[in-house]
Amino acid sequence: SQTIHQWPATLVQPVGSPLSLECTVEGTSNPNLYWYRQAAGRGLQLLFYSVGIGQISSEVPQNLSASRPQDRQFILSSKKLLLSDSGFYLCAWSVDRIYGYTFGSGTRLTVV
Amino acid sequence: SQQGEEDPQALSIQEGENATMNCSYKTSINNLQWYRQNSGRGLVHLILIRSNEREKHSGRLRVTLDTSKKSSSLLITASRAADTASYFCATASNSGGYQKVTFGTGTKLQVIP
Numbered sequence: 001s002q003t004i005h006q007w008p009a010t011l012v013q014p015v016g017s018p019l020s021l022e023c024t025v026e027g028t029s030n031p032n033l034y035w036y037r038q039a040a041g042r043g044l045q046l047l048f049y050s051v052g053i054g055q056i057s058s059e060v061p062q063n064l065s066a067s068r069p070q071d072r073q074f075i076l077s078s079k080k081l082l083l084s085d086s087g088f089y090l091c092a093w094s095v096d097r098i099y100g101y102t103f104g105s106g107t108r109l110t111v112v
Numbered sequence: 113s114q115q116g117e118e119d120p121q122a123l124s125i126q127e128g129e130n131a132t133m134n135c136s137y138k139t140s141i142n143n144l145q146w147y148r149q150n151s152g153r154g155l156v157h158l159i160l161i162r163s164n165e166r167e168k169h170s171g172r173l174r175v176t177l178d179t180s181k182k183s184s185s186l187l188i189t190a191s192r193a194a195d196t197a198s199y200f201c202a203t204a205s206n207s208g209g210y211q212k213v214t215f216g217t218g219t220k221l222q223v224i225p
Contacts, residue, residue, distance in 0.1 A: 006154075032210070043200060043217040044155075051210060090154055094211075100145045100157035100202075101213065108152065 003027060006091045006104030013111055019064075019078040021107050023091030026072065031093040033074040034101065035066055038088040050074060086111045118201055118219040126224050131188040133219040135201030136181075142211060144177055144184050145202045149218070155200065158186075193225040 006023045013019060025031050032051050036044040046059045048066035056066050063082050067075045074091060091104040119134045135144070143162045147155040161168045161177045161184065168175045174187040188195055198218040204211050 036215075044215040046212070046214070049210070088152075092155075100147070100160050101155075102157065103147075103154035105154045106152070 004091065004093055004102055004104045006107060008107060009105065010108045011110070013081050013109065015083055015111055016080045019076070019081050019085070019109070021076040021089055021091075021109075023074045023076075023104055024072055025074075025093045028072070028093070028095055030071060031095050033068060034092045034094075035074065035076050036090045036092065038090060038106075040087075044090065048076070081111045083111050085109065118199070118216045120219060121217070122220045122222070124222040124224065125191055127191060127193055129191055131191050131195070131221055131223070133186045133199050133201075133221070135184045135186070135216055137184075137201075137203045138182065139203075139205055141179075141203045141205045143204045144175075145204065145213070146173075146175060146184075146186050147200045147202060147215075149198045149200065151197075158199075188221075191221075191223045193223050196221060196223045 003026045034049045035047045037047055038044050048056055048058055050056050050068045053068055053071055063085060064078050086109055089107045089109055092101040094101050117136050125131050141163055143160050145160045146158045148158050149155045159168055159170050159173055159175050161175050163179055166177055172189045177184045198220045200215050200218045202213050202215045204213045
């Protein structure tokens with residue numbers, strides 16, 4: 001069966017520090033991968049999506065970057081965190097246009 | 113711009129009652145999806161309805177889609193305290209060769225035991 005792992009669950013980082021959040025998918029190959037951010041009490045904002053290894057598309061300009069070094073691995077990074085980067089980050093995958101997304105459990109990032 | 117907008121923003125009902133949430137959107141879609149999110153957790157996919165479908169059922173869930181009005185509704189029948197969560201609609205449409213899914217801001221449902 002397909003599973004998605006996202007870690008860590010919570011993270012407190014100082015302003016200006018680097019960030020690396022990792023997401024891995026099991027049980028499927030060549031998934032579409034996504035990073036979303038959710039502000040408190042709000043909907044989800046798509047940050048990045050990837051349709052294959054090394055293929056990253058950004059939806060909004062920001063202080064973050066994403067990479068896909070392996071088929072089932074998606075990494076969200078920042079060189080220097082800002083206070084405004086705080087939020088709930090969710091990784092998701094899908095395989096085609098018929099089914100919905102499967103989400104990871106999320107990472108609560110607090111930049112202090 | 114916001115594609116999916118849920119209504120109401122918050123809903124409080126007694127256990128056993130039905131809960132209805134609505135979603136409106138602005139552009140043409142391939143499908144519309146409903147998700148559930150428990151506090152501080154990831155989203156769980158509930159049901160997907162394609163643009164050529166009008167109604168779909170899954171257990172106690174009933175989803176309708178009216179593409180002429182660009183709206184959808186999610187009905188949860190015989191609600192339970194465990195149904196307490198936020199519910200999001202998401203619209204899928206073509207964008208640059210891939211399917212873009214845009215989420216609304218959600219309806220917060222509280223089911224009182």
